[in-house]
Every structure is written in C-alpha cells, then in structure tokens.
Amino acid sequence: MAESPLVYVVAAERSGDLLGAGLIKAMRAEGRPDITFRGVGGAAMAEEGVHSAVDIAGLSILGFFDGLKAYGRVKAKVAETVEDILRHKPEAVVLIDSWGFMLRIAQGVRERDPSIKLIKYVGPQVFATRPGRAKTLARAVDHLMTILSFDAPYYEPYGLPVTFVGNPTLDRIEPGDGPGFRARHGIEKDRETALVLFGSRKSEIRRIGGALFKAMVALQKRRNVTPIIVVAGPVADELGPRLEEARRDHGAVVVDESEKADAFAAADIALACSGTVVTELATAGVPTVTGYKLGWLTWAIIRAFNIMRAPFISLVNIAAGRMLVPEFVQTRCRSGLLAAEAIHLLDAPERRAALSTQLVDAVQKLRGEGAASDRAADTVLQVLSEA
Numbered sequence: 001m002a003e004s005p006l007v008y009v010v011a012a013e014r015s016g017d018l019l020g021a022g023l024i025k026a027m028r029a030e031g032r033p034d035i036t037f038r039g040v041g042g043a044a045m046a047e048e049g050v051h052s053a054v055d056i057a058g059l060s061i062l063g064f065f066d067g068l069k070a071y072g073r074v075k076a077k078v079a080e081t082v083e084d085i086l087r088h089k090p091e092a093v094v095l096i097d098s099w100g101f102m103l104r105i106a107q108g109v110r111e112r113d114p115s116i117k118l119i120k121y122v123g124p125q126v127f128a129t130r131p132g133r134a135k136t137l138a139r140a141v142d143h144l145m146t147i148l149s150f151d152a153p154y155y156e157p158y159g160l161p162v163t164f165v166g167n168p169t170l171d172r173i174e175p176g177d178g179p180g181f182r183a184r185h186g187i188e189k190d191r192e193t194a195l196v197l198f199g200s201r202k203s204e205i206r207r208i209g210g211a212l213f214k215a216m217v218a219l220q221k222r223r224n225v226t227p228i229i230v231v232a233g234p235v236a237d238e239l240g241p242r243l244e245e246a247r248r249d250h251g252a253v254v255v256d257e258s259e260k261a262d263a264f265a266a267a268d269i270a271l272a273c274s275g276t277v278v279t280e281l282a283t284a285g286v287p288t289v290t291g292y293k294l295g296w297l298t299w300a301i302i303r304a305f306n307i308m309r310a311p312f313i314s315l316v317n318i319a320a321g322r323m324l325v326p327e328f329v330q331t332r333c334r335s336g337l338l339a340a341e342a343i344h345l346l347d348a349p350e351r352r353a354a355l356s357t358q359l360v361d362a363v364q365k366l367r368g369e370g371a372a373s374d375r376a377a378d379t380v381l382q383v384l385s386e387a
Contacts, residue, residue, distance in 0.1 A: 008039055012098040025048055171372050198235065
C-alpha cells in the first residue's frame with residue numbers, strides 16, 4: 001500500500017452522499033490523517049472537504065424506463081467519473097448504492113486498471129429482485145459492504161467477500177424533542193399531528209406526491225390534525241407550490257431536514273413515500289402508512305415476469321416478517337386508502353403504542369451493533385492494507 005493512499009468515494013444521490021460523508025469522517029477518526037480523499041458526491045461529502053469532481057445532478061433515477069430516458073446523461077457521467085479515477089489512480093474506490101451507475105464505473109475501471117481495489121457499499125437488493133445481479137457484482141468488485149444482515153448468502157457463492165457493517169442511516173437518528181418542536185411551531189400539546197414525507201426524488205414527487213397530498217387533505221377533513229411536512233433538500237423547488245398551499249389552506253407546519261428528529265418526536269402518525277425515511281420513522285417509533293409508484297411500463301414488466309420476489313417493499317416489514325407498516329403500492333396507492341389507514345391508526349391509540357414498540361424492535365435487526373460507519377471505515381482500511 002502507498003504511504004499516502006488515496007481513497008476515491010462515489011455517490012450519485014442524496015442517501016449515498018450521506019453514507020459517503022459518514023465513511024470519510026469515520027476513516028479520519030481512525031487516526032489516519034495520511035489518507036487523502038477525492039470523489040463524486042453532493043453537499044454532505046463537500047462538507048467533509050471532498051468536492052465533487054463530476055456534477056451528480058440528474059443521476060437520482062429509479063425504474064427501467066426512467067433509466068432509458070436518462071441513458072445518454074448517465075453514460076456521459078460514467079465516462080467522466082472513470083476518467084477522473086484513472087487520472088488520479090487511487091488505491092481504492094468506494095462505490096455507494098445506485099446499482100446501474102456504479103456497476104458501469106466498476107466495469108470501466110476494472111477493464112483499464114485492474115490494480116485499483118473496488119469496494120461496493122450497499123448491494124443491490126437481490127433478495128427482492130434479480131438475484132443474478134449477485135454474480136454480476138462479484139465479477140465487478142473486490143469487496144461488498146452491506147447494510148443488511150441477510151445479504152451475505154446471496155453473494156458468497158460467487159466468491160465475493162462480504163462484510164455486514166449495519167445501516168449508518170439508523171446511527172444518525174438522534175432522539176428528538178417533540179414538546180420543543182410543538183412549542184416552537186405553535187402546536188398545542190394535545191393536538192393530533194400527521195407527518196407527511198413526499199420523498200427525495202423528483203420522480204417520486206411526480207408519481208406519489210398528489211396521492212400523499214390528497215390523503216393529507218382527506219385526513220384533515222375527518223380529524224382535526226396538524227400536518228407536519230419535512231422537506232428533503234433535493235425536492236424543495238419541486239414541492240414549492242404544494243407547500244405554499246399546505247401552509248395557506250391546511251395550516252401545515254413545513255420544515256427542512258434540520259428539524260427532522262424533532263418533527264418525528266412530535267408526530268402521532270406519518271404518511272410517507274416508501275424508502276429510507278420509512279426505516280428512519282420506525283427507528284423513532286412513528287406508526288407509518290407508506291405508498292409507492294413506479295412508472296407504469298416498469299411496473300408492467302415487474303408483474304409480467306414476476307421479478308419482485310420479496311413479500312414487502314419496506315425493509316422494516318421484511319425484517320419483522322410481517323406488515324408493521326401498511327403498504328399501498330401502484331394501483332392501491334390512492335389517497336382514499338392512505339387516509340383511511342391513517343385514520344384507523346389515529347382511532348386506536350393503544351394499537352399505536354404497541355406498534356411503536358414493535359417498529360423499534362424490528363429496526364434493531366437492521367441496525368446491527370451500531371457504529372456502522374466505523375465498521376465500514378475499518379473494512380476499507382483492511383482492503384487498503386491488502387492492496
């Protein structure tokens with residue numbers, strides 16, 4: 001290994017950017033000031049001093065046909081990233097989440113410089129769909145750091161070393177100050193509240209935003225609740241007109257993610273786009289109703305070829321082996337169904353209290369031993385020592 005190794009970290013969307021920032025910070029905390037970092041990422045990595053060598057705008061893509069429409073843009077960004085990696089010749093490259101983008105980078109680097117160690121951080125969910133991706137990944141990288149305890153058996157038959165590090169997202173969630181949040185925003189102590197979380201991708205806002213907003217309105221007509229909307233930075237502009245309407249016509253409290261923990265602690269229930277935030281809500285013990293929609297052609301292919309194998313879409317439900325978070329997917333992702341389930345939760349305080357405990361217990365299976373970024377840092381350092 002070189003005396004002053006360079007580690008190149010690549011993240012193509014917000015969740016990966018946060019994982020990358022946590023990894024960089026943890027590696028520095030390991031007492032290795034000699035390690036330098038370069039990479040591709042967003043604001044969180046920039047705060048750690050790693051400014052993106054490639055603009056990642058427009059790379060947060062989900063779904064087969066969305067990917068096709070963005071193919072030219074993605075291909076260009078892959079080429080830029082591969083060239084930057086080869087130009088700086090790092091000892092190791094950490095590729096975070098974003099399956100298709102990262103796979104192409106791994107293949108491009110491996111083809112031209114096999115000496116560079118490639119580490120995938122977060123594997124594709126082969127337990128749910130397309131198990132053949134495990135074999136593909138094993139050919140493309142040297143090591144996988146997984147955030148799910150049940151991932152390893154899918155990859156190890158193909159000779160890919162796997163380290164379960166846990167989910168750093170869950171380590172980041174601190175207990176919030178619910179009473180303080182209510183006082184700050186003028187919400188009475190006994191007033192019912194409903195969190196509304198629209199997602200962090202613009203495509204999610206377009207597909208599910210309307211259903212979630214209408215569910216919020218329907219819920220407010222039936223129950224005198226105060227909506228609390230936590231806005232993810234990447235979609236603030238996309239949500240702008242809807243947020244103004246929510247404030248003006250429905251008395252919604254709208255906050256950014258700096259108040260997320262406090263907002264969670266102040267909430268009775270949540271309506272949320274399916275994704276990482278559902279696991280975050282479970283960590284805080286917030287009973288949640290979730291929904292999701294893919295593009296219709298993508299959904300038709302999934303149904304026609306029976307691609308989806310997991311019984312649930314939420315990791316919390318998969319970890320628990322049962323439906324703790326009610327899921328309304330595709331044709332069932334309708335405002336009436338979402339609102340009815342939310343009302344059902346509000347009508348049953350004892351059930352909500354029991355469910356809160358069950359959600360926290362389920363997340364413990366996903367959390368692992370905690371300190372996930374530290375374990376990820378140790379794994380990267382081990383790979384570097386073997387280089």
